[in-house]
Amino acid sequence: MNRPKTPSLAVDLIIELTDRTGSQIVLIQRRNPPPGWALPGGFVDVGETLEAAARREALEETGLQVQLKVLLGCYSDPARDSRGHTVSAVYVAESRGQPRAGDDAAGIGVFDALAPPQLAFDHALILSDYRRYRETGMPAPLRG
Amino acid sequence: MNRPKTPSLAVDLIIELTDRTGSQIVLIQRRNPPPGWALPGGFVDVGETLEAAARREALEETGLQVQLKVLLGCYSDPARDSRGHTVSAVYVAESRGQPRAGDDAAGIGVFDALAPPQLAFDHALILSDYRRYRETGMPAPLRG
Numbered sequence: 001m002n003r004p005k006t007p008s009l010a011v012d013l014i015i016e017l018t019d020r021t022g023s024q025i026v027l028i029q030r031r032n033p034p035p036g037w038a039l040p041g042g043f044v045d046v047g048e049t050l051e052a053a054a055r056r057e058a059l060e061e062t063g064l065q066v067q068l069k070v071l072l073g074c075y076s077d078p079a080r081d082s083r084g085h086t087v088s089a090v091y092v093a094e095s096r097g098q099p100r101a102g103d104d105a106a107g108i109g110v111f112d113a114l115a116p117p118q119l120a121f122d123h124a125l126i127l128s129d130y131r132r133y134r135e136t137g138m139p140a141p142l143r144g
Numbered sequence: 145m146n147r148p149k150t151p152s153l154a155v156d157l158i159i160e161l162t163d164r165t166g167s168q169i170v171l172i173q174r175r176n177p178p179p180g181w182a183l184p185g186g187f188v189d190v191g192e193t194l195e196a197a198a199r200r201e202a203l204e205e206t207g208l209q210v211q212l213k214v215l216l217g218c219y220s221d222p223a224r225d226s227r228g229h230t231v232s233a234v235y236v237a238e239s240r241g242q243p244r245a246g247d248d249a250a251g252i253g254v255f256d257a258l259a260p261p262q263l264a265f266d267h268a269l270i271l272s273d274y275r276r277y278r279e280t281g282m283p284a285p286l287r288g
Binding site: 003004005006007008009010043044045046047048049050051052068070071073074076077078083084085087089091139140142143144 | 212213220221235
């Protein structure tokens, strides 16, 4: 049967720390290229749901157990990752406590979602959609 | 660099025919296994956005040019397609006119979304989420 080659599939998370004031979210400093700050996330395993992949990646990369709240949107621009076409399902999640960097991260930080640092990939666009979601309740707009 | 194997990626569409009364949507009768009625859809090409894949599949399978309205949700249960783990992004779209079956379809039909025929894959679940969306405006619930 026909199983054509399709884009790689990933998940990314906006982890809200609900035990802090303001709109504090977790970002990781990447150890691997491309460098810079990014949302926690990673590739989905065959046999794993998107939701399970998101919880697993959150735990691996931040040490946090998260509760997924909503699918913000899917990001699929072929140019969003220069390593190859990767589609990401992005979830908004909640957690509390102190994040700790996993092995894949050079560092970890907590930032105001309204004033994030410069971000890798299209993660600045994703956070822009997140801020709109916080204001309006609307998911990420369809694009392309 | 590391490009792990990830699930296959597909799109499916709930195409609302806005020039008809009621909640009329387009279903196709599959030519290839598994048999039965199903939402129009198919695999995403590398280099193609999800939105472009959805519009392309709608045109190929139904002859309809569609306007995408909203991402209903992502369906990622590893058991949802017995041919292999396939994650589907499902869009609600609008169109008008007469659908025509493409080469991949044995037939095409217009059905009331409230009373669909028996459906292949997890498409009955998807339509159940769609009816909830129509009633409440809520996207598909997170699962798994």
